[in-house]
Amino acid sequence: MLAVVFLLTFVSLSSAATHSLQYLYSASSGIPGLPEYISVGEVDGVVISYYDSNIKREVSRQSWMAENLDEEYWISETELDKYHEVIFKENINILRKRFNQDNGIAVFQKMYGCQWDDETNATDSFEAFGYNGEDFMSLDPKNMTWIASIQQAENTAYRWNRMEKSLPHRKAYFQKDCADWLKKYVSFVSKQMSMKVPPEVFLGLSHPWTYRQHICVLCHATGFYPKEVNITWKRDGVELQDGVNMGETLPNGDGTFQKRATMTVSPEERWKHQYSCEVTHKSGKPIVLDHEEDHLSIIEVV
Structure with a gap:
């Protein structure tokens, strides 16, 4: 409204x-x-x-x-x-x-x-x-x-x-x-919130039929404070620019914040390289999740 x-x-x-x-x-x-x-x-x-x-x-x-x-x-x-x-x-x-x-x-x-x-x-x-x-x-x-x-x-x-x-x-x-x-x-x-609150980080994979020629993978950081955070998608350890869409930092309503970054990749390229998401926040060491099946949740990306 x-x-x-x-x-x-x-x-x-x-x-x-x-x-x-x-x-x-x-x-x-x-x-x-x-x-x-x-x-x-x-x-x-x-x-x-x-x-x-x-x-x-x-x-x-x-x-x-x-x-x-x-x-x-x-x-x-x-x-x-x-x-x-x-x-x-x-x-x-x-x-x-x-x-x-x-x-x-x-x-x-x-x-x-x-x-x-x-x-x-x-x-x-x-x-x-x-x-x-x-x-x-x-x-x-x-x-x-x-x-x-x-x-x-x-x-x-x-x-x-x-x-x-x-x-x-x-x-x-x-x-x-x-x-x-x-x-x-x-x-x-x-x-x-006198103590810095670290983010929780999740990877999500869109349903295959959402993107017919490309797969969209979501890296979602949430529940962190203060609001400044950096999310980076990497391929074989090198930061990606193309195919990455960075979202805004948004409030959760409880004083903490959330942010997401999506990466689109073709099914052929998906397994040829090592993809990872790195989240940097002043609350602690960077959090790195590799693009592997055991890290992925089923998330519909729209």
Whole structure:
């Protein structure tokens, strides 16, 4: 459901020491079965908080959030969500008129947050709005100025730039407070997972009829923390580039992460060479599994 709602995307930093905090607000109209307003908070891609217009309260999505933040925090965040819910619904009506839309589906979104490198202590921040899947306007946090992405946003950007100068607390949030909160959340996770958790690694073979001329072998690492991991397919000890598809590092929902890499090989080449998957993680020595029948599970790769 959230994949449908949150259409704005941002490029995340790939540094091994970079953490991110982001909040996603979305108001919609004309989508049956979907709450008219949704708010989600994420740390390093893991959902930490959730609110929607049906439940009318912000709730924790991680045990370490609930354990470290008191009831006053959740009451305060709920009140902010209720305020944003009203504003975002009003903005839907304003934007319908601005885009000459009488009815149909309308989705207004906001994403904001920050990134922090725990080695260099460098920080960065962002805020942007989108309407019906297209960029609307975004904030330049260094100069605290709004930049319109389309003509319909120019008047809003002009008015907000005049108002921005009278809101010093926003500048303080993007240049310091956001990173301070992110560091606090990361410390919560560190306390819960003070020890590095090694990955479990599995090899899986697709059913033969899935790929008629090629066989797809999956190397899946899961349950590891922190999130940085490297998966390498090798042939006769040499790293493979062709025929390898590397997936993204994804959260498991319990604070740990997973990642997979697939290798495609012809049936003829499969047994002519020695293939192996090597998973490197800071929790310990590299884990190497050879492409042999006793290491393979039956997994349907789609």
